[in-house]
Amino acid sequence: MPSVEEELVRRLLARDGRAMTEFYQLYHAALCAAVRRLLRNAHTAEDVVQVGMLKVWQGIALYDPAQGRLFTWAARICCNSAIDYLRTGRHQLATRTGGLDNAGAHALAVSGFQPDHIGVADLLQGLRPEYRQVMDLVYLQGYTQLEAAELLNVPLGTVKTWMGRSRELLGRMPL
Known part of the structure; x- marks a missing residue:
């Protein structure tokens, strides 16, 4: 059923x-x-x-x-x-x-x-380096998650985890 x-x-x-x-x-x-x-x-x-x-x-x-x-x-x-x-x-x-x-x-x-108009780059500075790097690649430079994983030489699942944690952290940051 x-x-x-x-x-x-x-x-x-x-x-x-x-x-x-x-x-x-x-x-x-x-x-x-x-x-x-x-x-x-x-x-x-x-x-x-x-x-x-x-x-x-x-x-x-x-x-x-x-x-x-x-x-x-x-x-x-x-x-x-x-x-x-x-x-x-x-x-x-x-x-x-x-x-x-x-x-x-x-x-x-x-x-x-322009992303800098809303301070995205500044917000990313509050993240761990690997989180900042993956968010920059995907959201600011336009790479796909798979492309970011290849560029960073990490598994796709790791990129997805880093992005999820980054979004969670960014969501808690004061604007």
Whole structure:
């Protein structure tokens, strides 16, 4: 007999809208809590989780149960959406303009974004050297995790662990 999660995945793959509603009801609060730790703003976290939920719905075919639980996969998507939000500089504009995606402000942020504008390099200085190095490679220089692992000559799992710990530490740092 399939587990509740397996059945939910099957229904999501079948594009059952009610399954997405169930998914939302099951995981929304936990996903918001995870994203809120990164963004430190409940309203923005809610908006980012909504973007993440849409990505889950659109990308469910990419989910591989052999790689982990559905919640873990969704949490990674939502947290990566939060990091993308921070990296684009939209959070500064959202703070000033009162919205997540003011179209004009978003266009300005993306076209002129420099990581130093939001102090990312300064924030990374508070991390251990190996954490700082992997975060710089992946988030500032645009390497994939696999490419970073090869450049650093460490296993991919180590890069993922360092990135997870870095995000956790960065989420606790005062801005």
